[in-house]
Amino acid sequence: MARLLEFLHAVKSDPSLAAPVEILDHDSTSQDLGDVEVDIEQRTFGSRFTAARYLHERLSGTGLGNIDQDRGLWAWLSLFYFEELCPPDKKGKRTPGEDARWVPDSGHAFRYYRHLLAGPYRIFHAHRTNPERAMILLCGPLHQPGDIVEQLASRQELVTNASLLATATALYLDGTTALPKRGAASTEKLNDRTRGKPGTVRRLVDVYKQFDLAWDLYSMETEAVITLLPTEFTRFRS
Structure with a gap:
């Protein structure tokens, strides 16, 4: 090493x-x-x-x-x-x-x-x-892991949350390019604090945590979770 x-x-x-x-x-x-035998090519x-x-x-x-x-x-x-x-x-x-x-x-x-x-x-x-x-x-x-990996892999409770990641994948993965959609990881500064712009990954984490207090998100289908999200996520829903 x-x-x-x-x-x-x-x-x-x-x-x-x-x-x-x-x-x-x-x-x-x-x-x-x-x-132990491991075949790595x-x-x-x-x-x-x-x-x-x-x-x-x-x-x-x-x-x-x-x-x-x-x-x-x-x-x-x-x-x-x-x-x-x-x-x-x-x-x-x-x-x-x-x-x-x-x-x-x-x-x-x-x-x-x-x-x-x-x-x-x-x-x-x-x-x-x-x-x-x-x-x-x-x-x-x-x-090039990308900014979304930086944001979601920073905490164990996020990177292992199957429902959250399925929702993030459905929202932010571009089906044509197989890459994150433009602007999905955008952030902005507010009073020396970094926060996610409306509809972005950081906002999804915040909203998901709020909804998780009232809904059993783990038992819901991904599309059902997406329908609960506020209008700020509309541009990523297609």
């Missing part, structure tokens, strides 16, 4: 540096899984959902223990899929971002969800019976 972070810090100023893939199977920087995923589904299929049921919390495992996978997680821009520059995107920060759940692979995997696993309902958090490319 230290070698990986050392490389990521260096590649910001020298994008020509090659990823140190040799440390993936070197005795001093890797650990043999023993009797080099491939391009194209989206957070595809990556999460693939890794869930390959890792679940293998006998690996404590997958969610294995920082070394997710750091290893991050380096293995480095090219897709940190593609160069038109000028050849790479922007790895903060360390938590590569080595999970186990001290804070929000920062753990910022990991480019462990984050989508955890969301998929939490909603594995119907992962499509969480698509608003699993759409888009791996290297």
